[in-house]
Amino acid sequence: MLDPxxxxxxxxxxxxxxxxxAILFSPLVGFxxxxxxxxxxxxxxxxxxxxxxxxxxxxxxxxxxxxxxxQNAHFKWVMSWPWIALPSFSLGMGILLxxxxxxxxxxxxxxxxxxxxxxxxxMQGDPRYSRFFxxxxxxxxSMIGLVLSxxxxxxxxxxxxxxxxxxLLIGFWFEKPSAANASKKxxxxxxxxxxGMFIGILIIFFQTNGLLKFEDIFSFxxxxxxxxxxxxxxxxxxxxxxxxxxxxGKSAQFPLHIWLPDAMEGPTPVSxxxxxxxxxxxxxxxxxxxxxxxxxxxxxxxxxxxxxxxIFSATxxxxxxxxxxxxxxxxxxxxxxxxxxxxxxxxxxxxxxLVTHAAFKACLFLCSGSVIHALHTQDLREMGGLRKKMPIxxxxxxxxxxxxxxxxxxxxxVSKDMILGGTLSFVSNHPNHFLIPIFGFSAAALTAxxxxxxxxxTFFGTARDSxxxxxxxxxxxxxxxPLIILSLSSFAIVFTPxxxxxxxxxIPENIHHLATVxxxxxxxxxxxxxxxxxxxxxxxxxxxxQRFKYIYNTLIHLYWIDELYEWAILNNVVRLNNLLAHxxxxxxxxxxxxxWAPVTIQTSRGSGNxxxxxxxELLVDGTGQMVGASxxxxxxxxxxxxxxxxxxxxxxxxxxxxxxxxxx
Amino acid sequence: MTSYDSLFYVFAxxxxxxxxxxxxxxxxxxAALSLFGSxxxxxxxxxLLGADFIAATQVLIYVGGILVLILFAVMLxxxxxxxxxxxxxxxxxxxxxxxxxxxGFLIKLITTVHWNTTLSEEGPLPTTAxxxxxxxxxxxxxxxxxxxLLLAAxxxxxxxxxxx
Amino acid sequence: xxxxxxxxxxxxSILFVLGIIGIISRKNSIGILMGIELVMNACGINFVxxxxxxxxxxxxxxxxxxxxxxxxxxxVVALAIVLRIYQNKATIDIEEVKDLKC
Numbered sequence: 001m002l003d004p005x006x007x008x009x010x011x012x013x014x015x016x017x018x019x020x021x022a023i024l025f026s027p028l029v030g031f032x033x034x035x036x037x038x039x040x041x042x043x044x045x046x047x048x049x050x051x052x053x054x055x056x057x058x059x060x061x062x063x064x065x066x067x068x069x070x071q072n073a074h075f076k077w078v079m080s081w082p083w084i085a086l087p088s089f090s091l092g093m094g095i096l097l098x099x100x101x102x103x104x105x106x107x108x109x110x111x112x113x114x115x116x117x118x119x120x121x122x123m124q125g126d127p128r129y130s131r132f133f134x135x136x137x138x139x140x141x142s143m144i145g146l147v148l149s150x151x152x153x154x155x156x157x158x159x160x161x162x163x164x165x166x167x168l169l170i171g172f173w174f175e176k177p178s179a180a181n182a183s184k185k186x187x188x189x190x191x192x193x194x195x196g197m198f199i200g201i202l203i204i205f206f207q208t209n210g211l212l213k214f215e216d217i218f219s220f221x222x223x224x225x226x227x228x229x230x231x232x233x234x235x236x237x238x239x240x241x242x243x244x245x246x247x248x249g250k251s252a253q254f255p256l257h258i259w260l261p262d263a264m265e266g267p268t269p270v271s272x273x274x275x276x277x278x279x280x281x282x283x284x285x286x287x288x289x290x291x292x293x294x295x296x297x298x299x300x301x302x303x304x305x306x307x308x309x310x311i312f313s314a315t316x317x318x319x320x321x322x323x324x325x326x327x328x329x330x331x332x333x334x335x336x337x338x339x340x341x342x343x344x345x346x347x348x349x350x351x352x353x354l355v356t357h358a359a360f361k362a363c364l365f366l367c368s369g370s371v372i373h374a375l376h377t378q379d380l381r382e383m384g385g386l387r388k389k390m391p392i393x394x395x396x397x398x399x400x401x402x403x404x405x406x407x408x409x410x411x412x413x414v415s416k417d418m419i420l421g422g423t424l425s426f427v428s429n430h431p432n433h434f435l436i437p438i439f440g441f442s443a444a445a446l447t448a449x450x451x452x453x454x455x456x457x458t459f460f461g462t463a464r465d466s467x468x469x470x471x472x473x474x475x476x477x478x479x480x481x482p483l484i485i486l487s488l489s490s491f492a493i494v495f496t497p498x499x500x501x502x503x504x505x506x507i508p509e510n511i512h513h514l515a516t517v518x519x520x521x522x523x524x525x526x527x528x529x530x531x532x533x534x535x536x537x538x539x540x541x542x543x544x545x546q547r548f549k550y551i552y553n554t555l556i557h558l559y560w561i562d563e564l565y566e567w568a569i570l571n572n573v574v575r576l577n578n579l580l581a582h583x584x585x586x587x588x589x590x591x592x593x594x595x596w597a598p599v600t601i602q603t604s605r606g607s608g609n610x611x612x613x614x615x616x617e618l619l620v621d622g623t624g625q626m627v628g629a630s631x632x633x634x635x636x637x638x639x640x641x642x643x644x645x646x647x648x649x650x651x652x653x654x655x656x657x658x659x660x661x662x663x664x
Numbered sequence: 665m666t667s668y669d670s671l672f673y674v675f676a677x678x679x680x681x682x683x684x685x686x687x688x689x690x691x692x693x694x695a696a697l698s699l700f701g702s703x704x705x706x707x708x709x710x711x712l713l714g715a716d717f718i719a720a721t722q723v724l725i726y727v728g729g730i731l732v733l734i735l736f737a738v739m740l741x742x743x744x745x746x747x748x749x750x751x752x753x754x755x756x757x758x759x760x761x762x763x764x765x766x767x768g769f770l771i772k773l774i775t776t777v778h779w780n781t782t783l784s785e786e787g788p789l790p791t792t793a794x795x796x797x798x799x800x801x802x803x804x805x806x807x808x809x810x811x812x813l814l815l816a817a818x819x820x821x822x823x824x825x826x827x828x
Numbered sequence: 829x830x831x832x833x834x835x836x837x838x839x840x841s842i843l844f845v846l847g848i849i850g851i852i853s854r855k856n857s858i859g860i861l862m863g864i865e866l867v868m869n870a871c872g873i874n875f876v877x878x879x880x881x882x883x884x885x886x887x888x889x890x891x892x893x894x895x896x897x898x899x900x901x902x903x904v905v906a907l908a909i910v911l912r913i914y915q916n917k918a919t920i921d922i923e924e925v926k927d928l929k930c
Contacts, residue, residue, distance in 0.1 A: 643860075643922065647759060647852050654765045661769075672831045676839050683843055686862055687850040699862050702843075706869045709839070710892075712831075713876045718892050722872075725896045730865065730903050737858050737907045741914045759852040763845045770841040774834045781833050781881040794886050795893070803890050810897040817901035824908035 016077055020095055023059045023105065024144050026052040027112075031137035038130030049133035050116045053140055057109040060102075067102050068497045073504050075099055080150055080213070089210035096150035096214065099501055100288055100351065104147040107358045108278050110489075112140045114482035115273040118366055121479035122269055122373060132172060132267070139165035143278050147285060151213040152201050155286070159197075159246070162279050163190055169274060170266040182265040189259040189620070193249015200242025203235065218292050233297070240298035243290055244305075251283025251335045254309040258615055260332055264324040268369030271324060276331050276365050277358035284338045288351045291342065300433065303343025303426075307439035309336030314446035316611065318453075318604045321380045323368045326454055330404070331361055333443055337419055340440060346422025348505040353415035356495070360403040360412060363486035367397035370479055371458060374472040375465075380457045382465040389472045392480045394459045396487035401455050403490035405448035406523040411492045413519075416444060421507040421515035428511060441522050448526030456534040533597060672712055679705030688756065696734050703727050717792045836877035844870035857910050857920045861903060868899045 006015040030052025038045035067075055080094025116136055123132050142161035149155040164187075171183030204217060207226040211217055226235040233241075247253070252260035263275050274280070287294070287302065294302065310333045317329035334357050341350030370393045371386065372378055387394045403410035406417070423437040463469030474480070488494065495502075507515075682701035689695045703726040710719035799807045843866055850863025872892040879888020914920050 641923065643852050646848075647762070650759070650762045650766065650848065650852065654762050654769075657766075657769045666830070669831045672835065676835075679839065680842055680846075683846045683866055686866065687846050687853070692856050692859055695859060695862060699865065702866065703869070706843075706873060709836070709873055710876055713836070713873075713880050715876050715880075715889050715892070718872075718876060718889050721893065721896055725900055726865070726869075729900060733903060733907055734858060734861065734865075737910055740911060741858070741920050755855070756849070756853040759849045763849040766848075767841060767845040770845070771838055774837045774841065779833050779881070782884055791886060791889065795889060798886055798890055799893075806894060810894060813901050814897060817904050821904045821908040824905065825911050 014079070016097070017079060017095075019059050019063065020097065020148065023056045023063075023109070024141065024148060026055045027137045027140040027144065031134050031141060034130055034134035034137060038134060041130075044130040044133075046116075046120050046129070046133050049137045050113075050120065052137055053109065053113045053116050056140070056144065057113040060105045060109045063097075063102055064106050067099065071500050073099055073501045075102075078150060078215070091153055092151060092213060093154055094150035094213070095148050097148070100285070101147050103351070103355055103498075103501075104281075104285055105144065107281070107355055108140065108143050108147065111273055111277040111358055111362045111486075112136070112143075114485060115269045115362070115366070118272075118369070118479050118482045119267075119269045121476050122369055123267065128172070132169075135165055135168050135172070136269075136273070139169065139274060139279075143282070146282060150215070152204065152217075153212045155289075156198065156201060159250070159282065160194065162274075162282060163187060163194070163250075166190075166263070166274050166279055169270040170263045172267055172270065173265070176265065179265040182259075182262040185620075186259040186263045189256055190249040193245045193247070193256055195245075196242045196249075197246025200239045200245070203239040203242065207235065207239070214289060221293065234295065236293075237295045237297045240290075240294040241301060243293070244287065244298065244302055247283030247286045247339075248305065249283070250286070251280050251339065252332050253283070253305050253336060253339060254312055255615055255619070257309060257313060257332045258611065258620065261325050261328040264322075264328050268324065268365060268372060271328070272362045272365035272369065275328065276361040280331060280335055281338075281354045281358060284335065284342065284350065284354050287339065287342045288347055288354075291347050299343050299345065301343075303340050303423075303433070303436055306336045306339025306341070306343050307423075307436045307443075309333065310340060310443040311439040311446070312336075312607060314443045314450070315600070315604045315607050317450045318446065318600050322378050323371065323380055323383070323454065323458065324365070324378055326380075326450060327361070327364055327368060330364075330447065330451065333447060334361065334404070337416070337440070337443065340436060341419035341422055344422050344426035344436065346419055346426075346505060346507075348502060349415060349418035349422050352495075352498075352502060353412075353419055356403070356411035356415045356490075359486055359489040360400040360410075363396060363400040363483060363490060364404065366479075366483055366486065367393050367400065370475045370483065373475055373479070375468045376471075377465070377468060380454065382468060383458045383463075384461040385459070385463040385469065386472060387459040389469070390459075390474045392474060392483060396480075396483040397459070398455060399487040400490050401451045405451050405527060406444055406519055407527075408520070409492055411490050411495055413523075414492050414495065417512075417516055417519050418502075418505070418507070420444070420519050421512045422505075424515050425507050425511045428508075441518055444519055445522035445526040448523045449530045452527050452530035453534045456530065529596065668712070672709075675705050675708035675712060677705075678702075678708065692738055696731070696738050699734070700727060700731055703731060714789070715791060717790075717795055833877060833881040836873060836881075840870040840873040840877070843867075843873070855921050855923060857913070857922045857925070858907075860922060861906055861910070864906075865899065865903070868895055871895055 003015045006018050010018050027049075030049045033041075033048050034045050038048070041048065075098060077097040078094065080092045082090055083093040084091040116133070119132065119136065123129055126132060139162060142158050142165055146155060146158035146162060149158060167183050167187040170186050171180050174180045174183070201212070203226075205212060207228075208217060208220045211220055221236075226239065228235045231238075249256045252258075260275060260280065264271055266275070313329045313332035313336065317326050317333065320326045320329065334353070338350045338353050338357070341347075341353060368378075370390065371383065374386075374390060374393075375383060377383070399410070403412035406413045420437065420440050423440050427434055427437050679702050682698035682705070685698040686695045686702060689698065703722065707719045707722040707727075710716075710722055847863045847866030847868075847870060850866060851860050852863075854860045854863060872895050875888040875891045875895070877888075879886065879892075910920055913925055917924060
């Protein structure tokens with residue numbers, strides 16, 4: 001659509017190349033300008049970053065509309081240059097643009113642009129306002145570079161760059177020790193995964209004689225395979241699992257998920273952009289990109305990791321009272337969903353969930369930011385009744401919540417349904433792995449439950465902290481506009497142009513229907529339970545119980561007395577009534593309704609404890625302590641006297657020479 | 665024994681004996697002064713090896729430059745006599761032992777290896793022109809780098825030594 | 829006994845070992861610098877000797893020249909550091925200077 005115009009401007013260049021370079025480099029230019037002279041510019045230069053990402057966004061929209069018009073799901077455009085050419089091997093740099101890349105670009109630039117816009121309101125008055133925008137631009141550049149890379153090496157470079165910008169942005173308020181620690185934790189924990197990924201890249205590099213381009217790797221595998229095995233796994237599976245380790249770190253999958261909730265110490269727009277929509281999805285993107293590379297064993301492992309993460313972190317989200325932490329656990333859970341989808345072979349479903357999730361989760365985070373901005377607290381227990389005070393935030397957040405809970409007509413329903421259908425059809429072929437869909441459906445129920453709990457506690461009921469409530473107000477227009485746009489994109493209808501792309505993946509009709517019915521059921525039950533427990537209880541828990549009993553009793557009376565029975569059997573009726581009332585009290589109220597709460601609280605406490613004790617303290621802190629202790633011992637050798645070092649060196653040379661003469 | 669050989673032994677003695685004094689004498693001033701002799705001995709060795717330009721440079725740079733600089737530093741740091749003799753003596757036993765051991769191995773190695781020497785029969789020639797040619801053709805880049813290094817050292821030394 | 833290559837090599841190894849002993853055993857940091865100079869001289873003798881006996885060209889002498897350059901640069905900077913330490917600590921005893929130790 002834009003091509004004729006660009007050909008006129010740059011007659012000698014490929015128009016596609018011009019567009020892509022503009023998309024990639026305009027945030028970089030924005031970063032450089034912002035970083036070096038942002039403070040001196042008008043409005044501290046926020047318009048530079050905003051304009052840069054706006055250019056990327058508009059150009060991406062052109063690319064996307066071309067893609068939709070072509071109706072060609074297998075669209076592909078590649079270009080590469082030699083970068084390091086040595087006799088023994090060569091490294092290239094290149095661009096790979098296909099449907100996956102275009103969708104990722106769309107997600108990244110859209111969310112990034114909206115977050116930039118939102119930040120002009122949210123970060124107003126921050127002492128490092130321009131630095132914040134510089135970092136945001138830098139992140140956008142790295143993330144766009146990551147998805148455009150056509151080989152593993154370039155991808156790894158950008159992978160580390162997004163890690164760096166994540167580190168900088170989590171620790172943006174580094175005066176707070178908790179933020180500084182969280183940024184370090186995020187950087188170090190993801191590094192664990194990255195080391196695995198690097199090993200995987202090296203295995204591929206040496207096994208394929210230096211091929212790192214995605215296409216080359218796949219065509220190599222179609223002709224031959226890796227030889228050798230390690231610990232009973234074939235080397236190909238092992239390389240796949242190593243690559244997946246990088247995705248585990250970046251996408252916060254179990255057991256490396258611990259950094260993401262802590263990362264919420266960063267400013268909320270950052271949480272929305274990096275830790276909900278884009279960077280954490282990079283792991284999912286990586287698995288999608290490398291999908292043909294994974295062996296069935298590796299994919300099963302991915303599916304289990306994803307499914308377990310989904311249910312595990314969903315239970316943790318149930319009892320948290322920090323609004324951003326609930327969303328963080330929810331993000332981990334949804335990322336687990338995507339991994340599960342990819343693992344069972346439903347690649348389009350998993351990746352589509354990434355796209356829809358980016359929209360509604362970014363919306364949720366920005367809404368929570370709007371609430372935090374108004375109340376200056378993140379504690380759910382201090383909120384309540386905000387529905388009237390912040391109508392736009394309420395409506396947009398409700399829409400996003402409906403989307404994430406999987407209510408029909410919303411985008412989350414479509415993608416979640418596809419993933420769950422994928423798991424069911426996977427199980428119909430491999431009945432041994434029945435746990436995967438069970439985890440998936442339970443996680444869906446829990447998701448609906450805790451998300452509505454969040455909504456009820458924030459927007460309904462009465463204000464628990466009246467002083468803060470009085471102070472609350474709706475956010476300015478530059479903050480609510482992104483909310484509105486993102487919530488509109490949570491409707492399923494927005495994604496109809498992509499229909500031709502989604503249809504690549506066929507799920508058998510009967511299984512699909514089963515999945516739809518089941519997912520509707522679990523989502524409905526989750527919402528209902530949440531409504532019963534939080535909405536009603538919050539209003540006035542005692543009268544709720546009374547009224548509930550009264551309705552129930554009336555129902556019984558209407559049934560039994562009104563019709564047939566006389567006073568003679570009234571005793572029996574009363575007795576039956578008593579029995580039923582008893583049943584009602586004990587079983588329905590106490591065990592089923594009230595009992596549910598302690599059970600969920602206990603399980604989530606248990607998993608939270610497990611998370612704190614075993615993962616955080618033993619695995620993460622333990623490693624650090626071990627290194628520290630061994631360092632304390634070895635530091636004694638370091639006297640700081642150079643002469644002693646040389647003496648020891650000379651002595652060892654002499655000893656070595658003596659040994660040599662003795663041996664020879 | 666030709667006069668060439670006897671000259672070699674003379675120069676070797678002039679090199680080694682002051683070097684021993686430099687290393688073992690407790691007084692740092694004497695050590696610095698005897699280093700003077702050692703440098704001259706090395707210059708003589710260069711002459712014997714037919715490297716007349718190198719020998720001259722050795723005298724100019726080491727004797728005229730570096731040694732004077734060292735002497736200045738010795739003078740500028742006042743308590744040169746404050747170092748106790750006993751400590752130094754105690755510290756020297758182990759290094760000397762190791763050193764002699766290492767020297768033994770080195771000498772054994774040098775004498776056992778068959779050196780594939782090809783000595784041209786020509787007498788000593790002036791080398792300056794040839795060296796100059798090499799420096800400005802084949803070794804031009806290292807030559808320029810050396811000048812940059814010297815400049816950097818100059819600036820660094822000025823910054824370091826200047827009192828604030 | 830005519831003087832051959834190995835005579836020069838033995839001479840330079842003696843000088844080298846003496847320099848090493850000086851580097852290790854001197855407490856005075858200027859003494860250490862003198863040891864370093866001895867080692868560099870030993871190195872130069874080796875280069876020139878090999879240049880005459882094995883390579884038969886002038887490349888070894890060129891390297892001897894570069895050693896002079898390095899030695900000059902090194903000694904200038906090192907003495908400046910020594911003077912600086914003397915100004916700060918009123919001593920040039922190398923054992924007193926152990927700020928590298930944590």
